[in-house]
Amino acid sequence: xxxxxxxxxxxxxxxxxxxxxxxxxxxxxxxxxxxxxxxxxxxxxxxxxxxxxxxxxxxxxxxxxxxxxx
Numbered sequence: 081x082x083x084x085x086x087x088x089x090x091x092x093x094x095x096x097x098x099x100x101x102x103x104x105x106x107x108x109x110x111x112x113x114x115x116x117x118x119x120x121x122x123x124x125x126x127x128x129x130x131x132x133x134x135x136x137x138x139x140x141x142x143x144x145x146x147x148x149x150x
Contacts, residue, residue, distance in 0.1 A: 105115040 103116075108115055
């Protein structure tokens with residue numbers, strides 16, 4: 081029992097230490113590296129592609145106004 085608990089604790093500590101730390105573009109630029117590409121570029125492209133402008137009916141012509149022929 082103790083060996084299982086100790087083994088799982090060691091496994092958890094190793095996994096937590098090996099997890100990558102998210103890096104910001106500011107940190108990358110400070111080290112002289114190029115910025116990372118946008119994480120949601122594909123999603124924004126697909127959403128933009130799905131939306132089409134609504135098609136409106138042409139505006140009705142104005143009603144003729146009576147002219148004063150006096």
